Amino acid sequence: MEFFRIHKDIPFMKRALLFNVISLITFMLAVFFLFSRGLHLSVEFTGGTVMEVAYKEAPQLDPIRQALDKGGYTDSLVQNFGTSLDVMIRVPNRAHETSTQVSANVMNLISAASGVKPDLRRTEFVGPQVGKELAEDGSMALLVVICGIMIYLAIRFEWRFAVAAIIANLHDVVIILGFFACFQWEFSLPVLAAVLAVLGYSVNESVVVFDRVRESFRNSRMRSFTVPQILDHAITSTISRTIITHGCTQMMVLSMLFFGGATLHFFALALTIGICFGIYSSVLVASPLVMWLGVSREQFIKPVVKKEEAVV
Amino acid sequence: MNRYPLWKNLSILFVLIVGLLYTLPNFFGEVPAVQVSSSRSTVKVDEAVEARVLQTLTAAKITYTGTVRDDSGLRIRFTDDKTQLQAKDLIEKTLNPVPDDTSYVVALNLLSASPSWLSSLGAHPMYLGLDLRGGVHFLLQVDMKGALTKQLDATSSDLRTSLREKKIYNSGVTRDDLTLTIRFSEAAMRDQARIVVHDAHPELTLADRAEGTDLLLVATLAPAEQTRIQEEAVKQNIITLHNRVNELGVAEPVIQQQGPDRIVVQLPGVQDVGKAKDLIGRTATLEVRMVQESADLGGAAPAGSDSFPEIRNGAAFPTYVKKQVVLTGDRFVGATASFDNNHSPAVSIRLDAAGGRIMRQVTRENIKKRMAIILFEKNKGEVISDATIQSEFGSQFEITGQFSTEETNRLAILIRSGALAAPMDIIEERTIGPSLGAENIKKGFDSTLWGFIAIAAFMCIYYRLFGVISTLALAANLLLLVAVLSLLQATLTLPGIAAIALTLGMAIDANVLINERIREELRNGVSPQAAIDTGYSRAIGTIIDSNVTTLIAGGALLAFGSGPVRGFAIVHVLGILTSMFSAILVSRMITNFVYGRRRKLDTLAIGQVWKPGV
Numbered sequence: 034m035e036f037f038r039i040h041k042d043i044p045f046m047k048r049a050l051l052f053n054v055i056s057l058i059t060f061m062l063a064v065f066f067l068f069s070r071g072l073h074l075s076v077e078f079t080g081g082t083v084m085e086v087a088y089k090e091a092p093q094l095d096p097i098r099q100a101l102d103k104g105g106y107t108d109s110l111v112q113n114f115g116t117s118l119d120v121m122i123r124v125p126n127r128a129h130e131t132s133t134q135v136s137a138n139v140m141n142l143i144s145a146a147s148g149v150k151p152d153l154r155r156t157e158f159v160g161p162q163v164g165k166e167l168a169e170d171g172s173m174a175l176l177v178v179i180c181g182i183m184i185y186l187a188i189r190f191e192w193r194f195a196v197a198a199i200i201a202n203l204h205d206v207v208i209i210l211g212f213f214a215c216f217q218w219e220f221s222l223p224v225l226a227a228v229l230a231v232l233g234y235s236v237n238e239s240v241v242v243f244d245r246v247r248e249s250f251r252n253s254r255m256r257s258f259t260v261p262q263i264l265d266h267a268i269t270s271t272i273s274r275t276i277i278t279h280g281c282t283q284m285m286v287l288s289m290l291f292f293g294g295a296t297l298h299f300f301a302l303a304l305t306i307g308i309c310f311g312i313y314s315s316v317l318v319a320s321p322l323v324m325w326l327g328v329s330r331e332q333f334i335k336p337v338v339k340k341e342e343a344v345v
Numbered sequence: 346m347n348r349y350p351l352w353k354n355l356s357i358l359f360v361l362i363v364g365l366l367y368t369l370p371n372f373f374g375e376v377p378a379v380q381v382s383s384s385r386s387t388v389k390v391d392e393a394v395e396a397r398v399l400q401t402l403t404a405a406k407i408t409y410t411g412t413v414r415d416d417s418g419l420r421i422r423f424t425d426d427k428t429q430l431q432a433k434d435l436i437e438k439t440l441n442p443v444p445d446d447t448s449y450v451v452a453l454n455l456l457s458a459s460p461s462w463l464s465s466l467g468a469h470p471m472y473l474g475l476d477l478r479g480g481v482h483f484l485l486q487v488d489m490k491g492a493l494t495k496q497l498d499a500t501s502s503d504l505r506t507s508l509r510e511k512k513i514y515n516s517g518v519t520r521d522d523l524t525l526t527i528r529f530s531e532a533a534m535r536d537q538a539r540i541v542v543h544d545a546h547p548e549l550t551l552a553d554r555a556e557g558t559d560l561l562l563v564a565t566l567a568p569a570e571q572t573r574i575q576e577e578a579v580k581q582n583i584i585t586l587h588n589r590v591n592e593l594g595v596a597e598p599v600i601q602q603q604g605p606d607r608i609v610v611q612l613p614g615v616q617d618v619g620k621a622k623d624l625i626g627r628t629a630t631l632e633v634r635m636v637q638e639s640a641d642l643g644g645a646a647p648a649g650s651d652s653f654p655e656i657r658n659g660a661a662f663p664t665y666v667k668k669q670v671v672l673t674g675d676r677f678v679g680a681t682a683s684f685d686n687n688h689s690p691a692v693s694i695r696l697d698a699a700g701g702r703i704m705r706q707v708t709r710e711n712i713k714k715r716m717a718i719i720l721f722e723k724n725k726g727e728v729i730s731d732a733t734i735q736s737e738f739g740s741q742f743e744i745t746g747q748f749s750t751e752e753t754n755r756l757a758i759l760i761r762s763g764a765l766a767a768p769m770d771i772i773e774e775r776t777i778g779p780s781l782g783a784e785n786i787k788k789g790f791d792s793t794l795w796g797f798i799a800i801a802a803f804m805c806i807y808y809r810l811f812g813v814i815s816t817l818a819l820a821a822n823l824l825l826l827v828a829v830l831s832l833l834q835a836t837l838t839l840p841g842i843a844a845i846a847l848t849l850g851m852a853i854d855a856n857v858l859i860n861e862r863i864r865e866e867l868r869n870g871v872s873p874q875a876a877i878d879t880g881y882s883r884a885i886g887t888i889i890d891s892n893v894t895t896l897i898a899g900g901a902l903l904a905f906g907s908g909p910v911r912g913f914a915i916v917h918v919l920g921i922l923t924s925m926f927s928a929i930l931v932s933r934m935i936t937n938f939v940y941g942r943r944r945k946l947d948t949l950a951i952g953q954v955w956k957p958g959v
Binding site: 077085131132133152153154155156157158159160162163167170171173174175177178181182185186189222223225226229230232233234236237238240241244270271273274277278280281282283284285286287288289291292293294296297300301304 | 484486622770771772773774775776777778780781784785788789791792793795796797799800803804807839840843846847849850851853854857858861865886887890891892893894895896897898899900901902904905906907908909910913914917
């Protein structure tokens with residue numbers, strides 16, 4: 034079995050402008066949602082208390098919300114978590130109240146509201162100072178990843194490749210964040226981990242293509258190829274691997290989405306978006322960028338050093 | 346010819362066998378056990394205790410399947426939950442006959458069921474995080490400034506005393522934030538004071554300043570000294586926390602420093618957060634009282650006094666002390682093992698300013714009388730020091746006697762354990778129910794399993810024999826990853842399981858690259874043997890390049906991540922490293938084994954190789 038039976042190199046570069054416009058529009062949309070709606074940050078970043086309770090029978094959520102409002106917990110969030118029997122309650126931090134008091138109060142309020150005492154499965158309390166640090170550490174990690182990858186690509190290939198790969202893949206990160214902002218999915222620490230993992234992963238997609246580009250430039254049989262033709266050739270000859278690899282990774286991620294339960298749901302979702310846009314951007318956005326940045330054959334062929342011998 | 350030299354094959358096989366050995370303990374599951382550990386610092390779980398417990402169990406005809414005794418205590422394995430519960434009750438009764446007076450923690454625990462020859466090789470199952478086994482997690486923030494001010498208060502009291510003794514007239518020693526200021530009206534006094542202060546407290550940095558008509562001597566702590574005090578404070582708080590957590594009867598508590606000023610406390614299996622928090626937040630448990638001298642020789646405690654035992658050479662001697670408490674543990678700033686003027690071992694103790702004042706007054710009135718330090722653990726007091734007051738002293742004094750250095754070390758730890766060196770706040774708290782933990786394990790396991798099956802099925806259909814080889818390599822990767830995680834005893838969390846799954850999904854990339862390259866070579870008309878060789882050697886460069894970028898991302902997560910992100914990053918990075926080994930070396934070894942010896946090889950079972958224009 035072979036999926037890809039390609040006679041000639043596909044002229045990707047002819048449509049380069051189109052691909053970039055598409056990704057620019059997606060990018061702008063993502064930025065728009067990020068600014069207009071903002072990320073729905075998890076309690077790890079904002080501070081507060083999260084409680085997960087399990088009922089024997091599916092409860093009505095509205096009475097629980099009202100009870101919490103009456104109890105003075107405004108701005109609280111009550112939603113189903115995984116199944117209709119599991120409820121997640123999130124209340125912000127209040128001064129003068131310890132975490133034990135919060136969980137005891139909330140349990141009393143919701144037990145009174147629904148008439149049954151649910152089973153407390155998990156609580157999580159995060160003080161205000163922790164959240165701020167996590168946000169700082171997260172940004173720091175992102176910065177280090179970007180710099181590290183750029184330096185590596187610049188040394189291994191050429192600065193043009195480094196710039197192109199980073200632009201293409203950062204735009205993936207923004208698009209993932211845009212999705213989370215648009216649908217108000219919860220952005221938690223595991224999601225942050227997924228975003229950074231995707232960054233490293235989809236850069237390696239660009240690396241595979243660039244590897245081929247370099248090899249083709251050095252190939253004496255392809256001396257007559259123009260730069261766009263070389264890029265087309267590199268993308269075409271790696272496209273089979275690209276799709277199969279990402280398909281396999283995606284199968285694993287889908288398995289997490291289906292079997293991993295609510296805890297891994299958003300993690301898997303972030304990976305799914307990241308993988309889909311990762312293929313697109315690292316192949317169809319990064320390569321045109323390299324072309325426009327002015328890559329040429331000479332940058333890869335080491336000039337022959339002339340022997341300078343002299344007899345004096 | 347595609348053949349690996351013998352040494353290479355043997356090394357790969359060796360790594361795989363070692364991997365299998367260290368993965369094995371994870372398959373055996375766990376057996377119920379009872380853990381006995383000491384709840385008080387003065388009690389040790391030794392051979393005598395072990396013999397006593399085993400004797401009792403044998404007498405009651407409760408069968409146990411094995412025992413392990415190490416520094417953390419004694420663990421006894423049982424065949425089922427029922428005998429475990431029976432045994433726990435029995436051991437509890439034997440070791441702690443009086444319910445309120447417990448010297449041992451008897452807790453239910455689970456032990457790995459792997460055979461002992463595996464354990465003796467250091468092969469243990471992976472260490473599960475709280476989100477997989479249930480329990481309580483606290484992150485405590487130590488008030489580092491509080492540690493400094495506490496120390497400076499003690500120093501200022503010291504200075505006041507020594508200046509007075511040396512008759513250096515001053516108009517007061519004050520502490521403002523982290524600076525001490527001594528006011529003088531005469532320059533000569535200040536000059537004298539400078540020498541005195543420098544001799545007594547070389548850790549202080551001194552500066553002169555003038556304010557109106559007053560001459561000031563301003564003392565600050567050097568940065569190195571500040572760091573030292575803070576490090577000591579965190580260490581001492583950890584010791585104190587250990588003692589307190591012992592009282593909860595948790596089988597495997599984790600108390601660790603995280604960063605310069607934070608302490609993580611994890612109590613697996615504990616569900617009662619309220620009780621845990623009360624204990625952790627409790628203040629000092631140390632008291633100083635005067636000894637009731639008249640009633641020293643046995644008999645009932647006279648009116649106005651309490652009796653506490655003092656343990657000497659394993660025997661308890663009652664000591665009668667007055668009910669009136671001179672000082673409590675929160676006045677103690679530090680206790681260290683040191684040597685007195687005669688170079689014999691002693692314990693140096695520092696009190697804070699208020700403590701020093703009280704102590705000066707009490708000692709002045711009670712010279713040649715005896716003073717006792719009592720440590721309370723589980724509401725039960727024990728006299729840890731009973732010494733005669735030789736002269737008047739203040740916030741700094743020494744306990745001397747016929748001590749060995751070992752004894753002074755122990756005594757210093759005991760005194761320190763009674764007090765927190767600096768206040769602490771709970772800044773993060775997580776509780777996970779045990780059922781949720783089991784559910785998380787199942788979900789994580791299921792995702793990995795189904796994902797693996799899907800990838801394996803696809804690879805086998807698409808690449809035929811080479812797909813089977815890739816799947817075997819992927820399985821080897823999983824084996825090695827689990828082995829490394831077990832070997833390092835890194836904490837496995839749910840994000841960690843997700844990382845195992847994700848890493849497997851990414852690791853197949855290497856094999857896809859290799860297989861595609863081989864097909865491409867075949868398409869270009871290269872002979873099968875040569876196609877295998879070039880396919881592998883050309884793909885390796887790409888594989889390394891693409892893994893380096895993933896490693897950079899993983900490394901950054903490891904460096905800056907905390908909690909769940911760290912758990913994810915560790916597994917991710919290790920998985921990438923093991924995947925390079927398995928995808929390149931293991932798969933090549935199998936390929937060589939299958940094809941390497943055939944001289945006449947016309948086709949490879951790598952699925953259909955389509956050639957354009959044919």
